[in-house]
Amino acid sequence: MNELNGGKLDWNEIREQFPISSNEIVQFNSGSSGTMPIAVQKELMELIKTMNAMPPYEALDMWENERSRTKERIASMLGVTKEELAFVRNTTEGLNNVLMGLPLKKDDEVICSNVDYPYPIYSINQRVEREGIQKVEVQLDLMQNSNEEIVEAYKNAITDKTKLILLTHMTHREGHILPISKICDMAHANGVEVLVDAAHSFAHVEHTISEFGCDYYATSLHKWLNAPHGTGLLYVAKSKIPKIFPLSPSDKKQNDNMVKFEYIGTRSFAHELGIGPALEFLEITGLTAKQEHLHALKKYWTDKVKNLKNVQLHSNTSQDKSCAIASFQIIGKSAGAILNQFEKEFKLHLKATGYKGEVGFLRVSPNIFTSYNNLDRLVDAIRITSN
Ligand SMILES: Cc1ncc(COP(=O)(O)O)c(C=O)c1O
Known part of the structure; x- marks a missing residue:
């Protein structure tokens, strides 16, 4: 499998290894479960x-x-x-x-x-x-x-x-x-x-x-x-x-x-x-590069929404305290309603996580198959919904 990237790390090529990346709905719930890349599926x-x-x-x-x-x-x-x-x-x-x-x-x-x-x-x-x-x-x-x-x-x-x-x-x-x-x-x-x-x-x-x-x-x-x-x-x-x-x-x-x-x-x-x-698939990227990439994906969308009115981030995004996962809330809107709206209107799949029945957070967990275009779609959806 190591020959996949021909010695160079190309995240687009990695992304193509995951059938889920071509799903019409963008998968932002890797926190619940990952999905196998093609090579692992074939071997299985x-x-x-x-x-x-x-x-x-x-x-x-x-x-x-x-x-x-x-x-x-x-x-x-x-x-x-x-x-x-x-x-x-x-x-x-x-x-x-x-x-x-x-x-x-x-x-x-x-x-x-x-x-x-x-x-x-x-x-x-x-x-x-x-x-x-x-x-x-x-x-x-x-x-x-x-x-x-x-x-x-x-x-x-x-x-x-x-x-x-x-x-x-x-x-x-x-x-x-x-x-x-x-x-x-x-x-x-x-x-x-x-x-x-x-x-x-x-x-x-x-x-x-x-x-x-x-x-x-x-x-x-x-x-x-x-x-x-x-x-x-x-x-x-x-x-x-x-x-x-x-x-x-x-x-x-x-x-x-x-x-x-x-x-x-x-x-x-x-x-x-x-x-x-x-x-073996992990060896293609190595964990150091994978962790850096996942953190960069999280930084990309959180930096774009963190100052939006009505958006509250519930995650510390520094590199020593986090990696791919972050959660947010849109003030005055229920997490369940946003979850449905994101899925139907924007074709984005997130996870709503409760907190002692009080606050509904929306958790975003991208993966190495997530593209920056996917993240732009997420940022647009948050911007429109929170406005
Ligand atoms: C912190 C934590 N612990 C345990 C679990 C349970 O994981 P699994 O369903 O793979 O047993 C989860 C699932 O998301 C989790 O987030």
Whole structure:
């Protein structure tokens, strides 16, 4: 696949690799899920054909080395060992293995925040209801708080009963990047473990788990890596593997092994093998150039609308605190109405994200298949609608 750009990085050529880029409706919701480029789709189809031309599980045995090599590549990108990684189906499944599987007793406390994704919070809520643990929700104002204030807010929430902090690396509404390593250092100094929700991080912004120093980490590979849908990753620090009960119970002999998180019954192994081609596709641009390009796309449209009357940006757009994702609001208009109008009138697909039922943000998440013409259409739509 590396010959695609003939040695030179041409974003138009990259864009043509994504069938979604020729859809009449411009896709601005990569935050919910990515889509595969042609090369990855083709390889996935071949893998499915192979899988269906063999007795069950024989393909899996044949693919074991390739699967292990793919894990090794990801482990080296994230600065961990492949023995600390499990392939799961998405961030949700990865997070739930830890949130539901960490042994906690009545009155133990788990910290989360108002900027976390709702579903991991629902998992904590379920343990509150069933086991009597306590949820402590930190309130952050991402447009106002400095990194130091954010660390301090988490620190102030810790008590001698705190066992875990759930932390989101890049928030789903604002696309805000939190100071993960600083929070991990502070948490560990207070004897508290950290689980990082990295749904939007992998293949989007450069980072390593080793630099974070977190205990647990989960990401989706179908989002920013554009790998097959239903692929994700769970990291558990080696010393913590034995104590986590897997969501789907496993043979006790596997208790010290990440494989215990992978025994979920029969699934599409072809999709897992499709992660390798997606990693190869990422190599065409490299993550550094991809991150710069995504940030530039976001800067382009936000700079053009940020001073418009009635438009309020809800994202910090600096390079150290954000990348592709940003949200806005048009004062006096409901997010649902704008969403429909943008889709019907301007052929733009955005995502409306609620905030405790109060404010409807509109989230824009472009991708490497987004063109500047697409962004101009978005800017025009915001200008007309907010006038
Ligand atoms: C911050 C965050 N965490 C978790 C998820 C869940 O991701 P998935 O549906 O891939 O499990 C999302 C989905 O958008 C998210 O934004």
